Amino acid sequence: MIETCVFKLLIWVFCVFLYFACFSCQFVPADKYYINCGSNENVTIGSQVYLADNLASKYLSSPDNILEATTSNSIPQTDEFGLYKNARIFTKSSKYTFKISQKGRVWIRLYLSPFVFNTYNPSSAKFLVSIPNHVLLNDFKSDSVAKREFLVNITSDSLVITLSPSENSFAFLNALEVVSAPDFLITDDAQGVSPAVKFEGLPTQALQTIRRVNMGGPTVTAKNDTLGRTWEPxxxxxxDSNLARNVSKINSVRYPSGGATAEFAPKTVYGTATKMRSEDDPGSNFNVTWDFPVDQGFRYFVRFHFCDVASNSTNDLYFNVYLGPSNVLPDFDLTTINQNFLATAVYRDFVTSTISSSNLRVSIGPSSFGNSYPDAILNGLEIMKINNSVGSLGGVDTVPSSSGSGSKSNVGVIVGVIAGIAIVLFIVGLFFYIRRKRRLERLHHSKTWVPLSVNASYTMGSKFSNGTTTSAGSDFGYRCPFVAVQEATNNFDESWVIGIGGFGKVYKGEFSDGTKVAVKRGNPRSQQGLAEFRTEIEMLSQFRHRHLVSLIGYCDEKSEMILIYEYMENGTLKSHLYGSGLPSLGWKERLEICIGSARGLHYLHTGYAKAVIHRDVKSANILLDETFLAKVADFGLSKTGPELDQTHVSTAVKGSFGYLDPEYFRRQQLTEKSDVYSFGVVLFEVLCARPVIDPSLPREMVNLAEWAMKWQKRGQLDQIIDPNLAGKIKPDSLRKFAETAEKCLADFGVDRPSMGDVLWNLEYALQLQEAVLHNDPEENSTNIIRELSPQLNNFNNDDSTTSAGQHDMSVVDDDLSGVSMSRVFSQLVKSEGR
Structure with a gap:
């Protein structure tokens, strides 16, 4: 009986814990204003209270005080019915002013109904709604209930919404919402359409929701959406509805680590889908198509939501996705993206060119890739208008400025603008002069590779071919002609493939002079594109270090994205731990590989003016050369760290499932400690020699980090280590290694060690494996390391500098690795040294 009660209590505690854990992950808006305009009573919609007009008067500056109400039955009986029964009338320009405590993205929702008027003719209403630098609505007229939703970026401490009636007309408003939105909802990751290049500057644009659609499912109301959005069927x-059918598996939806969350779309959207009606007809060849009315003359942000709730197994599902006439996702493969998990939420963002028609067409259809069965699905779709070149969503040629100056100050404004332009032109000219001068000096003194579009050219020597002219920033790195890459890889011979990743296939290659290389060729169907390609080149062209994979060249001819690296004979660390049948590594070898990897990451974090955060640390990105020297690879997701006066970088969450820092995932705030967390997962992977996520195992064992931490906290980690290491690890070495991994996996970044501290602790674990301490075997290892720190500071004082004036951290690390570590740790090896 007592055991039953205890068990029930534990279940209850666990449920409460899960509730608060989920609650803490949900986005909480910093600012939220809800106003029931025209009514002297609050109204509750769902769980949200809309403030009565008289109580909200502190936000309003208006010469009018005209309220209207109706009992008309013509108002649609929706969940938001109560917001359309009253309205405030404005016959002159009026303003709502709201204090903004957290700058960034804000929802503005306007509720508008013409059925409320008793004394005013609704057909006479014609007005403009604006905020500083943006027009939201222009010459608005409506003969039906309307809800207009905008997503704007606020950079000041207040938001002013102005309603301006046209001459001999009036404006009206039934209800108003101003609510903070998560900045990570719209990031600069959207792909352009015609041309298919990354669209820059999206986070600063004002957006208007045109359509938000739940494919294959019913209406999803604001009360069932974490951000208060409405999704229509x-x-x-x-x-042609005869070509499509609906599927629904809402309870099976899962959100991946580092990907889509409930803030992007709720499970009620991801759990339903419209798919091809292609059952029992393997010859089906048609598209499922939707047409959406839009305004001409604007670009549109389009977000596709996918979740494979239609398949019964993880067989490859390939299909095409069309936006207008463009195939924006050719041979789209959800299975590979979701690492063989079904029902996993995924979204993809695109920005159209300026639309010249009154509708936007979206289609999905079968792919001919790999003889896959003809099928295609779509779960949700969002279409948002992007402001035009002058900041307007209403089609006007000019927008109100943020100053609000009257006509009396026009002359002063004109004079000020002219003077300002003159000053700006002077500053810009001075800036470009200084920049050009510094660039010339840098090119003269340094060996920095300026990738991609550069103006300098020279004739490439015999390393690749004879007499080929190519562009390069210096004589250190250069483009490689496509024909040379073809020759080196035997025309991309499939038998030469040595790996396949998210970017594409990796081929073994050899140039005519005998140089062995690894050639990574971008797959056109890959979801990693130009941004990752540029980042990889820019990062690796800046750094040279013994424990970072060197970039030899790149090719961007014929729309190719090809990266050429030094060849690493022994492949990935992951392949030597499990799954490939290669001989098992010894404990000392594994420690040395971890130490080398830590040195590479430590250099990234400290060896440049600003830290570089890798963002995708995992065993598959740690490569081994012919001597098993470890080198960190794959910098496509790397990000420059925060400025000196900042603590983090706010960015969209990216990384690999199982390795992702949970704090980074929750807060979208990236620091070097995110790499430390991922490296801690790698340490347990090295120790236990199993995948970090293994769905085939019992529930408590699926996630390696969680499972290993449970055993570590019990003091029984030795029970789950790789059987090949059983009895071969000295207890002190295992203890120090496990303590290091545990600290790396601390819940909060501030509690995790730096990569430099991780490096020292791993060095110490190696010394404990190689030698026995004769005195005080239980001595606290952390204190011993601290005593040794001054010796390392002496090493650092001998650092060399590059010609560009930057400390060459590779010299530092190589010096340390060249010095026998027995010198550094001699006190630990010899009792007389203590």
Missing amino acids: DTKYLL
């Missing part, structure tokens, strides 16, 4: 937009 797709049926009225389908061109």
Whole structure:
């Protein structure tokens, strides 16, 4: 009986813990204002209270005080019915002013109904709604209930919404919302359409929601969406409903680590889908198509939501996705993206060119890739208008400025603008002069590779071919002609493939002079594109270090994205731990590989003016040369760290499932400690020699980090280590290694060690494996390391500098690795040294 009660209590505690854990992950808006305009009573919609007009008057500056109400039955009986029964009338320009405590993205929602008027003619209403530097609505007229939603970027401490009636007309408003939105909702990761290049500057644009659609499912109301959005069914937009059918598996939806979350779309959206009606017909060849009305003359942000709730197994599902006439996702493969998990939420963002028609067409259809069965699915779709070149969403040629100056100050404004332009032109000219001068000096003194679009050219020597002219920033790194890459890889011979990743296939290659290389060729179907390609080149062209994989060249001819690296004979660390049948590594070898990897990451974090955060630390990105020297690879997701006066970088979450820092995932705030967390997972992977995520195992064992931490906290980690290491690890070495991994996996970044501290602790674990301490075997190892720190500071004082004036940290690390570590740790090896 007592055991039953205890068990029930534990279940209850666990449920409470899960509730608060989920609650803590949900986005909480810093600012939220809800106003029931025209009514002297609060109204509750769902769980949200809209403030009565008289109580909200502190936000309003208006010469009018005209309220209207109706009991008309013509108002649609929706969940938001109560917001359309009253309205405030404005016959002159009026302003709502809201204090903004957290700058960034904000939802503005306007509720508008013409059915509320008793004394005013609704057909006479014509007005403009604006905020500083943006027009939201222009010449608005409506003969039906309307809800207009905008997502704007606020950079000041207040938000002013102005309603301006046209001459001999009036403005009205039934309800108003101003609510903070997560900045990570719209990031600069959208792909352009015609041309298919990354669209820059999206986070600063004002957006208006045109359509938000739940494919294959019913209406999802604001109370069922974490961000208060409404999703409508797709049926009225389908061109031919006979070609499509609906599927629904809402309870099976899962959100991946580092990907889509409930803030992007709720499970009620991801759990339903419209798919091809292609059952029992392997010859089906048609598209499922939707048409959406849009305004001409604007670009549109389009977000596709996918979740494979239609398949019964993880067989490859390939399909094409079309936006207008463009195939924006050719041979789209959800299975590979989701690491063989079904029902996993995924979204993809695109920005159209300026639309010249009154509708936007979206289609999905079968792919011919790999003889896959003809099928295609779509779960949700969002279409948002992007402001035009002058900041307007209403089609006007000019927008109100943020100053709000009257006509009396026009002359002063004109004079000020002219003077300002003159000053700006002077500053810009001075800036470019100084920049050009510094660039010339840097090119003269340094060996920095300026990748991609550069103006300098020279004739490439015999390393690749004879007499080929190519562009390069210096004589250190250069483009490689496509024909040379073809020759080196035997025309991309499939039998020469040595790996496949998210970017594409990796081929073994050899140039005519005998240089062995690894050639990574971008796959056009890959979701990693130009941004990752540029980042990889820019990062690796800056750094040269013994424990970072060297970039030899790149090729961007014929729309190719090819990266050429030094060849690493022994492949990935992961392949030597499990899954490939290669001989098992000894404990000393594994420690040395971890130490080398830590040195490479430590250099990234400290060896440059600003830290570089890798963002994808995992065993598959640690490569081994012919001597098993470890080198960190794959910098496509790397990010420059925060400025000196900042603590973090706010950015969209990216990384690999199982290795991702949970604090980074929750807060979208990236620091070097995110790499430390991922490296801690690698340490347990090295020790236990099993995948970090293994769905085939019992629930408590699926996640390696969680499972290993449980055993570590019990003091029984030795029970789950790689059987090949059983009895071969000295207890003190195992203890120090496990303590280091545990600290790396601390919940909060501030509690994790730096990569430099991790490096020292791993060095110490190696010394404990190689030698026995004769005195005080239980001595606290952390204190011993601290005593040795001054010796290392002496090493650092001998650092060399490059010609560009930067400390060459590779010299530092190489000096340390060249010095026998027995010198550094001689006190530990010899009792007389203590």
